[in-house]
Amino acid sequence: MRIANTSLSFVSLVAGLILSGRAEAQCPGADAYEDSDDCANAVALTVGSYTNLTLEGVAAPTGEDGDFFSVLVAAGEILQVDCTHIAALGDTDVYLYDAAGGTCGSHVAPDYLARGYTGTDNENVVWANATGAAVTVIVEVDAWDHDTAFTCNDYSLNISTFGDPCSLSVDDSFEPNDNCASATPLAVGSQIGLFASEMDADYYTVFVPAAEILTVDVAYSTLSADVDLILHDDFACTNQVAASVSAAGAGTVLWRNTTGVAATIVLEARVPVGSGCNNYDLNVSTAPDPCQDPLADDALEGNDSCVAAIAMNDGLTTDLFVSKSDADFYQVMIADGATLDVNVYAVADSGDLDVYLYDDLGGCGDTTSGYLVRGYTSSDDESITWTNMTGSTATYIVQVNVWSNSAVECNRYDIEILGSAGVLATPFCFGDGTTDVGNGPVSCPCANNSVAGAGEGCLNSQGVGAILTASGTNAVASDNMVFRTTQARASQPSVLMQGAAVVAFPFKDGILCMGNPTERLEVVFLDANGEGSTSGSVVTGGAVSLGDTRYYQQWYRDPNLSVCGNGSSLTQGLAVTWQ
Numbered sequence: 001m002r003i004a005n006t007s008l009s010f011v012s013l014v015a016g017l018i019l020s021g022r023a024e025a026q027c028p029g030a031d032a033y034e035d036s037d038d039c040a041n042a043v044a045l046t047v048g049s050y051t052n053l054t055l056e057g058v059a060a061p062t063g064e065d066g067d068f069f070s071v072l073v074a075a076g077e078i079l080q081v082d083c084t085h086i087a088a089l090g091d092t093d094v095y096l097y098d099a100a101g102g103t104c105g106s107h108v109a110p111d112y113l114a115r116g117y118t119g120t121d122n123e124n125v126v127w128a129n130a131t132g133a134a135v136t137v138i139v140e141v142d143a144w145d146h147d148t149a150f151t152c153n154d155y156s157l158n159i160s161t162f163g164d165p166c167s168l169s170v171d172d173s174f175e176p177n178d179n180c181a182s183a184t185p186l187a188v189g190s191q192i193g194l195f196a197s198e199m200d201a202d203y204y205t206v207f208v209p210a211a212e213i214l215t216v217d218v219a220y221s222t223l224s225a226d227v228d229l230i231l232h233d234d235f236a237c238t239n240q241v242a243a244s245v246s247a248a249g250a251g252t253v254l255w256r257n258t259t260g261v262a263a264t265i266v267l268e269a270r271v272p273v274g275s276g277c278n279n280y281d282l283n284v285s286t287a288p289d290p291c292q293d294p295l296a297d298d299a300l301e302g303n304d305s306c307v308a309a310i311a312m313n314d315g316l317t318t319d320l321f322v323s324k325s326d327a328d329f330y331q332v333m334i335a336d337g338a339t340l341d342v343n344v345y346a347v348a349d350s351g352d353l354d355v356y357l358y359d360d361l362g363g364c365g366d367t368t369s370g371y372l373v374r375g376y377t378s379s380d381d382e383s384i385t386w387t388n389m390t391g392s393t394a395t396y397i398v399q400v401n402v403w404s405n406s407a408v409e410c411n412r413y414d415i416e417i418l419g420s421a422g423v424l425a426t427p428f429c430f431g432d433g434t435t436d437v438g439n440g441p442v443s444c445p446c447a448n449n450s451v452a453g454a455g456e457g458c459l460n461s462q463g464v465g466a467i468l469t470a471s472g473t474n475a476v477a478s479d480n481m482v483f484r485t486t487q488a489r490a491s492q493p494s495v496l497m498q499g500a501a502v503v504a505f506p507f508k509d510g511i512l513c514m515g516n517p518t519e520r521l522e523v524v525f526l527d528a529n530g531e532g533s534t535s536g537s538v539v540t541g542g543a544v545s546l547g548d549t550r551y552y553q554q555w556y557r558d559p560n561l562s563v564c565g566n567g568s569s570l571t572q573g574l575a576v577t578w579q
Helices: 007-012 540-541
Strands: 048-056 067-073 077-085 090-097 114-116 123-129 135-143 152-163 189-197 203-208 211-218 230-231 240-244 252-256 263-270 277-288 313-324 328-334 339-346 353-358 373-375 382-387 395-403 410-418 426-428 468-472 484-488 495-507 508-524 549-557 568-570 573-577
Touching: 048 135, 067 077, 067 152, 077 135, 090 123, 114 123, 135 152, 189 203, 203 211, 211 230, 211 263, 230 252, 240 252, 263 277, 277 313, 277 508, 313 395, 313 468, 313 484, 313 568, 328 339, 328 410, 328 573, 339 395, 353 382, 373 382, 395 410, 468 549, 468 573, 495 540, 508 540, 508 549, 508 568
Parallel strands: none
Antiparallel strands: 048 152, 067 135, 077 123, 077 152, 090 114, 090 135, 189 277, 203 263, 211 252, 211 277, 230 240, 230 263, 313 410, 328 395, 339 382, 339 410, 353 373, 353 395, 426 573, 468 484, 495 508, 495 549, 549 568, 549 573
């Protein structure tokens, strides 16, 4: 399968492709630039359009006849070559070489600077000259080596150069870390305002203690230029141990140190060829590897058997742990006629997870025949669906385990339950102008209402309202509820608040939804995506008891760009009845 070539996002600013009108069937003779059939005879071209060029393919009677041209590209400029074919009958590729490199015509990476080799007849090739000096580039137009039906074709070239905006960008303080040998040490924590381009990757060294997991998150706002992460375990950067091809503004790469000793890993941050450049932020963290620490488990332990299955309600519960020797069991209630959906999301691609559903303790745990339905694909994520047709609300048990033949003993995962008869937390008090606690609808302080039905708080400086969700269970005995904030202001502090009454009145840039007595339970520092989760005990911090109904909101800073100028705002509210 031919792989599509990627072009710079600002290519559209350049003049369009040049079309010509001669038909392939004419098979004209040599064009005006013959004999330009090899690198040594490349014809010098300047910026402009060239039509009525002729190319013969591998099936032509005279044999393959590629064309070679040379173009001078000044330092800090981008060369763009558009090749337009007259007939869609012969697949033609375009290669760019450094005339001084001695590799012209090889068609082998990394000998060429860039290439256009899509399955279409038209090709677009872009190369940014970040060498600091003028470069003579050889342009090869050639018939695809495997297109045995190609006889001949007319084509046009449009050659243009323009200033490279990436060459004008200010680099970061870690420079010069442009190769493996000059990698700069990077400590655990966040680094913002970094810069990389397709011609200038960044390299860092990260220290990873024995039996710990290295996690590196990347975030960037310019979506036209992805920032990919690559990990190497050698200082020549020849042995890749992990990689993340990011998209949509974020990516994560993870590596488990199973060497038995501390290791120094080289982190490479790279912008793909053809994408230009980008600013990005990194967050580096290390944590003990639970697969190498059998005492480390999740907050729902011990749900290790059918009889010890823990009751679950609808919602997403995160950061759970399972191993081959320690399966997890959950109890769910399904109303008559209702459909249960269970989704298990594996954190890593290492431990292959399976999920099973049982309707009684007699068959529970029998993964060979005792289940009602199972998810056991070779992928790491699994899903199951079941409809209760018993005529009454019934109890079911969900089992999550690591496949016995999995290459890795354990994994961490998130579980999402939809359709259970219980409700973990009820959203209320939205910032869309509909909140009414008996005195009429309450709008946001400066008409910064969020979109109706979005389930958000009032609009913040990011153009959205922040959202508070809950995961875990509402069981006082389990004490495992986690509150998560999303869509808030990045890299700012926030605080989880609890109240015993429902209110609704404008407060700062949002709406305060819960009243006295109130408690400030936990400060949460939001990450580069404006997200963060609680980690402490809500039961202890909030002094809740069985049967209590409490109301929760996250209050977060939104300085400088604050919509109403008050410097902070709130999520919508969540109501929880503790069991």
